[in-house]
Amino acid sequence: MARMVTTQRKVISTVAAWLAGFLIFFPILWMVLASFKTELEAFAIPPSFLFFHWTLENYITVQERSDYVHHAVNSIIIAGGSTLIAMLIAIPAAWSMAFSPTRRTKDTLLWMLSTKMMPPVGVLVPIYLIYRNFGLLDTRAGLIFILCLGNLPIVIWMLFTYFKEIPKDILEAARMDGATIGRELVYVLTPMAVPGLASTLLLNLILAWNEAFWTLNLSTLEAAPLTVFIASYSSPEGLFWAKLSAASTLAIAPILVLGWFSQRQLVRGLTFGAVK
Amino acid sequence: MGQITLQGVEKSFGPVHIIKGADLDIADGSFVVFVGPSGCGKTTLLRLIAGLEDVTGGAILIDGRNVVDVPPAKRGLSMVFQSYALYPHMSVRGNIAFGLKMAGLPKDEINRKVERAAATLNLTPYLDRKPRELSGGQRQRVAIGRAIVREPKAFLFDEPLSNLDAALRVQMRLEVTRLQKQLGTTAIYVTHDQVEAMTMADKIVVLNGGKIEQYGSPLELYERPANLFVAGFIGSPKMNFVTGEQAKEHGAATIGVRPEHLKVERDGQGWQGTVAVAEHLGSDTFLYVDTGPLGTLTARYVGELGLSPGDQVSLTPEPSRIHRFDDSGNSIRA
Numbered sequence: 001m002a003r004m005v006t007t008q009r010k011v012i013s014t015v016a017a018w019l020a021g022f023l024i025f026f027p028i029l030w031m032v033l034a035s036f037k038t039e040l041e042a043f044a045i046p047p048s049f050l051f052f053h054w055t056l057e058n059y060i061t062v063q064e065r066s067d068y069v070h071h072a073v074n075s076i077i078i079a080g081g082s083t084l085i086a087m088l089i090a091i092p093a094a095w096s097m098a099f100s101p102t103r104r105t106k107d108t109l110l111w112m113l114s115t116k117m118m119p120p121v122g123v124l125v126p127i128y129l130i131y132r133n134f135g136l137l138d139t140r141a142g143l144i145f146i147l148c149l150g151n152l153p154i155v156i157w158m159l160f161t162y163f164k165e166i167p168k169d170i171l172e173a174a175r176m177d178g179a180t181i182g183r184e185l186v187y188v189l190t191p192m193a194v195p196g197l198a199s200t201l202l203l204n205l206i207l208a209w210n211e212a213f214w215t216l217n218l219s220t221l222e223a224a225p226l227t228v229f230i231a232s233y234s235s236p237e238g239l240f241w242a243k244l245s246a247a248s249t250l251a252i253a254p255i256l257v258l259g260w261f262s263q264r265q266l267v268r269g270l271t272f273g274a275v276k
Numbered sequence: 277m278g279q280i281t282l283q284g285v286e287k288s289f290g291p292v293h294i295i296k297g298a299d300l301d302i303a304d305g306s307f308v309v310f311v312g313p314s315g316c317g318k319t320t321l322l323r324l325i326a327g328l329e330d331v332t333g334g335a336i337l338i339d340g341r342n343v344v345d346v347p348p349a350k351r352g353l354s355m356v357f358q359s360y361a362l363y364p365h366m367s368v369r370g371n372i373a374f375g376l377k378m379a380g381l382p383k384d385e386i387n388r389k390v391e392r393a394a395a396t397l398n399l400t401p402y403l404d405r406k407p408r409e410l411s412g413g414q415r416q417r418v419a420i421g422r423a424i425v426r427e428p429k430a431f432l433f434d435e436p437l438s439n440l441d442a443a444l445r446v447q448m449r450l451e452v453t454r455l456q457k458q459l460g461t462t463a464i465y466v467t468h469d470q471v472e473a474m475t476m477a478d479k480i481v482v483l484n485g486g487k488i489e490q491y492g493s494p495l496e497l498y499e500r501p502a503n504l505f506v507a508g509f510i511g512s513p514k515m516n517f518v519t520g521e522q523a524k525e526h527g528a529a530t531i532g533v534r535p536e537h538l539k540v541e542r543d544g545q546g547w548q549g550t551v552a553v554a555e556h557l558g559s560d561t562f563l564y565v566d567t568g569p570l571g572t573l574t575a576r577y578v579g580e581l582g583l584s585p586g587d588q589v590s591l592t593p594e595p596s597r598i599h600r601f602d603d604s605g606n607s608i609r610a
Contacts, residue, residue: 167359167361169357169358169359169361170361170362170363170364172328172348172355172357172361173355173357173361173362173363173422174363174374175328175347175348175349176326176328176348176349176353176354176355176375177349177354177374177375177378177422177426178349178350178375178378178379179349179374179378183378187363187374188363191365192363192364192365
């Protein structure tokens with residue numbers, strides 16, 4: 001009897017989990033499906049789920065109209081560059097706050113996070129003017145800079161929590177063993193922090209890849225990443241759902257693949273603090 | 277050589293005085309145990325000696341040299357932590373070798389030393405395993421291996437056995453003592469377990485509230501406790517304390533009698549009481565006797581008397597084993 005109840009429960013929870021997963025995944029699936037439809041079918045009511053004229057036409061048009069590779073390269077450089085710089089700043093910052101906290105450490109951390117509470121649009125005009133005056137508009141350097149600043153608080157927070165998890169005893173053991181701060185970092189701390197570092201890196205990469213507000217406002221063509229590429233299909237002449245979907249599918253594909261292959265690392269990193 | 281001397285060592289964290297002036301002379305090659313209730317400052321004192329905390333005042337001499345401004349690694353001490361503090365990403369070999377690697381020793385010398393340390397601790401088959409693949413006792417041995425391989429002037433142990441189960445603790449206790457005798461290296465060992473202190477130490481430092489209450493050999497502490505605190509802390513079960521008329525008869529504010537020094541009889545002329553609880557351990561029996569005005573006294577006797585709760589007993593202290601204390605709790609010596 002008891003076994004039957006547990007089997008029943010298992011079935012129910014499995015179905016529920018799949019349902020929830022499907023619900024979350026559905027918009028992406030719908031986007032991918034729409035990208036293979038004709039413009040007419042894309043907004044037909046009632047919508048057709050699988051039985052439509054599958055076509056690659058949208059992808060061809062998108063590639064002809066705009067240069068996917070150019071935008072993709074920009075995305076890689078901007079997301080990668082801003083992530084790398086953010087990590088370089090955040091590792092020592094989080095390190096010092098986690099291992100030599102002062103009375104103001106908590107306040108500093110909270111202040112950093114508070115910058116994320118302000119809607120970016122609030123500082124759009126000053127930032128835009130500064131960028132214009134410094135010739136940073138539509139440059140990769142400019143976008144790397146702003147995305148790096150935008151994500152830095154989150155990166156520092158994440159690393160701080162991971163570093164906090166590393167037992168102090170181990171660092172003290174290293175000190176007793178004669179490791180200097182530099183060697184402690186290289187031989188003890190960094191290897192232990194790898195899961196945390198990896199998941200922070202990945203999350204920041206995803207955030208930077210998908211960041212749309214600043215990239216749309218501060219770039220037009222030269223430095224424009226894939227977000228701009230997608231947005232160009234929602235134009236004043238009207239929405240082209242199928243083409244927009246094709247562009248979006250192309251834009252998220254690289255990061256989706258990356259996420260897929262690193263999901264184990266990502267999940268382990270995100271639950272690093274939860275289970276010891 | 278590993279002679280350690282503390283001269284008026286003080287430590288405060290802000291306004292809180294943790295160590296209130298500690299003076300201590302630890303002879304080369306001796307095994308000294310710091311014991312005391314939690315929060316007494318024993319771990320802090322150890323960390324001050326290690327250099328993991330800075331002293332607020334006083335001097336710490338290692339072989340005559342004041343080391344208060346010397347970084348931990350340069351003091352020539354090694355430490356075994358309560359949590360083992362092994363490097364989780366390194367193999368046993370890597371863990372033991374780390375200190376030597378940091379010291380820049382040549383590779384073959386490191387290997388030789390690591391293998392020798394591993395052999396001493398029966399760790400040779402596990403050299404290539406990661407700490408997570410080891411049992412608690414093995415991890416503890418790796419931590420000890422990491423300490424001995426550097427051939428330090430002294431070992432510092434911070435409650436190293438408290439994470440082990442009871443049986444393993446007894447076994448490791450023996451191993452640590454034997455190893456220390458074999459190496460002849462000075463050892464300072466922190467524990468809150470007075471049984472560990474009594475069994476392992478050449479000399480015990482009893483700490484309470486940041487002050488050294490007494491420093492002496494285990495038997496000295498047992499036979500001649502300096503004050504009420506030491507008398508109550510050393511020995512298991514705890515010493516019985518009696519105040520009032522009975523104490524005055526002996527010219528003291530308080531008298532103390534250890535449970536093993538109370539003679540238990542069914543009919544006798546001693547303190548009369550009723551057995552409240554009898555704990556039968558087989559080899560001996562602990563009796564908790566309700567004596568009315570004297571409170572509950574603990575008595576210990578070897579073997580069985582067939583007493584059970586409710587029975588009337590008489591308790592007679594051995595006259596030569598009565599400890600006397602004055603008003604301020606200090607021992608009165610005749």
